[in-house]
Amino acid sequence: MSVIAKPVVGLITWLLLLTAASVRAEYGLNFPEPAATSARQIYDIHMMTMQIATFLLVLVFAFVIYSLYFHRKSRGFEADQNFHKSWFGNWSWVIVPALVLAVDLTIASNAQRVLEAVWEVPEEEDLMDVKVVGHQWWWEFDYLDHGIKVESRHVGKEKAGDLYLREVDNRLVLPVGKKIRFLHTSADVLHAFWVPELAVKKDAIPGYVTETWVDLDREGTFRGQCAELCGTWHSRMPIVVESVSEDKFNAWLEGQKTTMLAAAAEAGIDKEWGKDELMEKGQSAYNTKCGACLKITGKGLPPAFPALAGSPVATGPIAGHLAIVLNGKQGTAMVAWNALSDLEIASIITYERNAWGNDTGDVVQPRDIKAARTLAVK
Amino acid sequence: MATTTLDQNHAGHDAHEHEHHGPPSGIKRWLFSTNHKDIGTMYLVFALIMLFAGGASAMLIRMELFMPGLQLLEPDLYNNLVTNHALMMIFGAVMPAAAGLANWMIPLMIGAPDMALPRMNNLSFWILPAAATMLILSFVVPFFPGGGTQINTGWTLYPPLSLQVGMSMDFLIFAIHLLGISSVLASINIIVTIFNMRAPGMKFLDMPIFVWTWLVTAFLLILVVPVLAGGVTMLLFDRHFGTAFFNAAGGGDPVLFQHLFWFFGHPEVYILILPSMGVLASIVPTFARKPLFGYNSLVGAMIAIMVIGMVVWAHHQYTIGMSLGAVTYFMVGTIIISIPVGLMVFNYMATMWKGAMTFETPMLFAVAILMMFSFGGLTGIMLAVVPADMQYHDSMFVVAHFHYVLLPGAVFGLFAAVFFWLPKWTGHMYNEKLGKLFFWINIISFNITFFPQHFIGLAGMPRRIADYNVMFTEFNMVSSLGAFVFGLSHLLLLYIIIDTVRRGKQADARVWEGAKGLEWELPSPPPFHSWTTPPNLATVAK
Secondary structure: OOOOHHHHHHHHHHHHHHHHHHOOOOOOOOOOOOOEHHHHHHHHHHHHHHHHHHHHHHHHHHHHHHHHHHOEHHHOOOOOOOHHHOHHHHHHHHHHHHHHHHHHHHHHHHHHHHHHHHOOOOOOOOOEEEEEEEEOOEEEEEEOOOOEEEEEOEOOHHHHHHHOOOOEOOOEEEEOOOEEEEEEEEOOOOEEEEOOOOOOEEEEOOOOOEEEEEEEOOOEEEEEEOOOOOOOOHHHOEEEEEEEOHHHHHHHHHHHHHHHHHHHHHHHOOOOOOHHHHHHHHHHHHHHHOHHHHOOOOOOEOOOEOOOOOOHHHHOOHHHHHHHHHHOOOOOOOOOOOOOOHHHHHHHHHHHHHOOOOOOOOOOOHHHHHHHHHHHHO | OHHHHHHHHHHHHHHHHHHHHOOOOOOHHHHOOOOHHHHHHHHHHHHHHHHHHHHHHHHHHHHHOOOOOOOOOOHHHHHHHHHHHHHHHHHHHHHHHHHHHHHHHHHHHHOOOOOOOHHHHHHHHHHHHHHHHHHHHHHHHHHOOOOOOOOOOOOOOOOOHHHHOOOHHHHHHHHHHHHHHHHHHHHHHHHHHHHHOOOOOOOHHHOOHHHHHHHHHHHHHHHHHHHHHHHHHHHHHHHHOOOOOOOHHHOOOHHHHHHHHHHHHHHHHHHHHHHHHHHHHHHHHHHHOOOOOOHHHHHHHHHHHHHHHOOOHHHHOHHHOOOHHHHHHHHHHHHHOHHHHHHHHHHHHHHHOOOOEOOOHHHHHHHHHHHHHHHHHHHHHHHHOHHHHHHHOOEHHHHHHHHHHHHHHHHHHHHHHHHHHHHHHHOEEOOHHHHHHHHHHHHHHHHHHHHHHHHHHHHOOEOOOOOOOHHHHHHHHHHHHHHHHHHHHHHHHHHHHHHHHHHOEEOOOOOOOOOOOHHHHOOOOOOOOOOOOOOOHHHOOO
């Protein structure tokens, strides 16, 4: 094949490949449709820079391909030995940067306009605050104005089906038409909150509180993922935003409050809990909160996550076991779980000490946890 | 003209040749080598080995990503491979290969008998195998009982995650220290050589552009590598000595590490690209059969890239929550870099313009580089735009972007250099048909691998995940298939090199019809000691 025929064949193959892929309508080639006014502006600036870039690329390709075709020795073209000394050769170092600068300024000035509109949280408005806390490997959404807390974890393949890694147990429910401020932070390592339809991405950094905001303008379910590498199960931190009308949102809030009050009331009961009760509660709490790393089989994933079945911690002294759950273990992914209620911790520890053949027979009561906490404070 | 120079050279040789001037035999020739050609060869062979090691890890990554689900690799092992792939390619393959070119070509191009500091040259190479051992150990150690956890942080080593990793992280930190020492020593040597060893009468603005690119690169290395070394040392202290530079629990600042890392990391991109861009300045005029367009502006552009490149690092961290003023500065600064880079690409295009071109393998690579690198540069401008980057950041779009910059910008430039100068180094011509075959397979499979990654990135796939939702399946499959062909094509490169060394036809001194420059005045291969008498520039073909 000649020098020219080869790239032509390559190009055709390539185009065929592209069209074959793009006929799949559900498959995205670009960002999904934005769901907030701020996201629309971001989408527009993306399209603008992409169009400018495409135009410049076509220009470069056109010059190169023209030159490849016409300025060849095989066509008998004589090289112009003085081209670099022509007036153009002498002034191109001014002309080219000036042209590039003009393009740069066009892009930068438009980008700056959008940046000013979306970057800083509007101050004067009546904002709804949601604190987004990244954990290894789940999200916590605190509705600061409503006193509600949502724990959001990925759900297994059996349940999620085709939405696996894009589906969670509890969604981030948000009202349409209200300016929402997200306050991002992390309990352990870096994470990043990213839902393409909302178009904001911000790192969750321990010790920092960073902020972003959106004003949702349509209802729908929008799916995203943690975008900053956060360790083993980075791929299992989906975010699902459910954008609903104000009325639906208020109804949802009421439901959440009722559930929370019931849980608090139960945890507040001062009684001697039976082993079976604790084991049952413990199993469900363990499977949700601890199962991602330590596995519901208790086998862990050594060496990062040691097994609990037969482990010296889960079969040794209760105090040591309790201390690790309450305070975490430095230099590992095991964080302090002291935000859980006494009842939750008591049931989880009881479960861990009696499941998977550990069979210590120990029963840990919520009041033991309370005592341990008081001791820690002193 | 040329023959006069050669005769002078030979005259110098004849008197002593048999006592001092032949290479020592056996292993000592390599272990104790102070000869720039031998050390250059060792650098290049080392780089080739690391290219295959880094390539193998990339193949495993693409195999895992071929389908949704975790088939082949545990997530930590997957990200360990991601980490290793980056470090092996950057510190093991590209930087040593560029240093190998510098060793071989700078003395030949400026008419120097050897590098200025030959013993240090030996040291800076022989640190590398030790560093590579540490790097490989950091990967291997977790497989042994008690070896701790895998390095699941990616090459950026961001704390606090890197504080959770086991002892393999310490091996990695020491590997980075050694690699840094090696490249700083090599850089000092290159600067001293260029400053002091030019042939009489060769001014700075008479040097080939390749020499200029290495001069700028060497300064960049000396300026930024110590910052990385300091950063990882602080990490080491946080891990073992209870300091809290980066540990938020102790009042430290995780973001500080990112600033230190990218203060090194962004100029590093130019460190990788500039030497390869310098190679183009030799290749394009040769095959266009006309002088380089815009020599002075290329030199100016490079210096501008070095200066601006050092003050825009935080565009890798737009999502950390900087102030509006800070992100505006970093955005504008980054976009401005398109001016010198655009000028560079333009000058090469203008060198092709109105030339009498032929398309041997090095020229094919050069043309492909101009086109693909322009594409990578343009997606770079898109990424520089802060509001849009809030979408692109840490997605597969970024992965596609930097592979479009670094493969054409750095790796293909090295391939072009190998095809261009291999006949000079070995005295044998490579097989042109195989060279062209390699080029086409390589360049087509490269595009099939990385082009679709733009789409999955925009659709919402983050980078560094071992498992993904089914919606990303199709393009990942295409990308993986491309990657397998791309990876395997390098076996052809290996075959071509071995075939050239063993069976290639004898090459003449000039090798290429349009070749200009001091290196072509020497026979192919050049004698073990060349330019023992400095060349007389007045008699060399301009």
